[in-house]
Amino acid sequence: MDAQRLKDNFAHVAQHGDQVALFFYSDLFLRNPRLREMFPVGMSHQRDRLLSALGRIVSQVDNLPDLVPFVQQLGRDHRKFGVEALHYPEVGASLVATLRYFSGPSWSEQLAQDWTDAYNLLSKVMIEAAQEDAASRPSWWNAQIIAHERRRFDLAVMRVLPDRPFPYRPGQALSLEVPARLRMWRYYSMANAPRPDNTLDFHVRLIDGGPVSPVLVRSIAVGDWIKLGPPIGTMTLDERSERDILLIGGSTGLAPLKAILEQIAARPAPPRVHLFFGARYVDGLYDLDELQKRAAGTPWLTVIPAVSDHDPGPAAERGTLPDIVGRYGRWQEHDAYVCGSPGMTDATVDRLLQLGLSHDRIRTDKYADA
Template sequence: MSNLAQLLKESWVLVEEEHDQVAGYLYARMFLSEPSLRQLFPVHMDGQRHRLIEAVVAAVGSIDDPEQFAGYLQSLGRAHRKFQVQPAYYSIFATSFVAALRTVAGDRWTIEYDQAWADALDLLTTNMITGARSDPEPAFWHAEVLSHERRGPDVAVLTCRPLQYPLEYQAGQYVSVEAPRYAPRSWRTYSIANAPRPDNVLEFHVRAAVGGWVSSALVRRVRPGDLLRVAAPMGTMVLDRDSPRDIVCLAGGIGFAPVKALIDELTRFNRSRWVHVYLGGRSRDDLYDLSQLKQLATGYPWLNVVPCCTDDPTWSGEHGTVPEVLARYGPWNEHDFFVSGSAGMVRSSLRALAGLDVPAERIRYDSFGEV
């Protein structure tokens, strides 16, 4: 570990338990320094405070891997164009962040920590600005909602289409979505649930989370004809068409969306690779797209579907979590894996795959907080 990384780690330990105070001081300092910054943020800031701190800590955590550090931050810079962030704002953020750390840490803070964070944030903002300037695509697309179907009290499947020009993406990627009429300036990430189509239609699966302004709006308020904003695609959970290995997809809840997109793409060219889908939920109601998935399996002999539930005594299929059910079959160390679901589901799946001797380089995954 480099000296810079060591100083960052040591100093963050001093304030980690008080990260709410760090966030509060950070935003107060930024908005006092530049009042116009407030209009870039949502009215309700509770979730935003945590996400920003987590993103910064995650970014500086990779500072000893220059390629990963630069790639992640340049991608983040491109994504931040949707917030209309100007280059000058980054220096205000960096100065405010260091001041917040210094204030919360108090006498435990040193001049060495101060300089380490100043250097790290300078690298962070430089890479984000570079990424934002290098992207020729628009910051976001306006998209009209075409259909909206409720799949239970808290889940909806909706389709939309960009108005001006197509959004180019790969099956398995995700985008940030805003519903400006109902939750302005609040963006949340959702996977596109279909492979690219000639008509440019995008499908999204959304679960309304408790306190989730965007997810609740998309499930309960959005209607056909409404306009959404959709930002540039991100994510690496995409197919390797050159791989000869069979495929295993592990999905929980609305984490099925990118898996559905991968299956959609595979229906267009796959002839030789078996595809096993393990789809899990607490009850049958969580398997909201199971009937469509079974229809696909009927039409494509290479597709095998194994649904499972953890807390449904009336369920006649497999019982247990997705990793538990997966472990009953196999061996799996010669397959390519795709994992998508909540953060907890992804963590437990990755631990299970490690225990089954699946090489890490054969696993691609995304996780979602569903807010």
């Protein structure tokens, strides 16, 4: 298997954009009509996910230590869709057919064999991960809404109670499905560390045009039931480190940082923590009161609110999170955790690197990608 040949071929195919995923799913459903019911009615988001996952896999095809954990997670996560081992050859056939179609004259027997070998290896990893996961966990959890609070017209904080213990690490996320949007799973981070009562908190911001977030913000009610997929994500606390900690969250990117903060608070001797919480407007700082109350009784915690698009007066700093973080220090001796929109996250990571913080001490989670 020639990794560079795969990368070059995929770069050529990816130039066709959404047409690639559209062709793939059309081919898959024509060959296997029974598989259509496993997918949502609207497929645009699913097509985006396919291209994103393929792009990541191909970019790391020659870096198995980084690629294998991602592929294993895909295998575990696909259990909630009802994916079984018998489905993988069917998907592989449509994938190769799609690549052949968009490669045009550049397609060759060598490329066909490269892609077949790569897909067989990856599907083997996914199947084995799913089978191992099935021995200890369900494909999904049912959970009941037990509290729901609108903090703003487009933002809600809700608490759910799963029907069985839900093991996860602070900083992770899960996918959830609501009855009104079947098979449209969307990712949200837990906003609390694991509790004895097994409840989970979520911060949900309404995404314009999104199919699930409007239901969670405006329509769902206490007593309703949803489904939860398995936990995912690697933006988790480095418990071996004794360094001070920098938490940077934009909007509902605060959620996983709150979970990490609770984990830190449970330590016998917590390190110093600076938490930067940003929004475009003051009313976007939806959880600031609770954070400030926590900081008032916690000498090791400092909370710095930030507003980028409006004069916040004395309520917060004025500016973008990357700029304000830069004003407060250089942070070379800290561990940093950053969560928010892709643009905010990338800009913040760039600023931290400019300030001298090494890349291996920065953990991120672009919640908007979910």
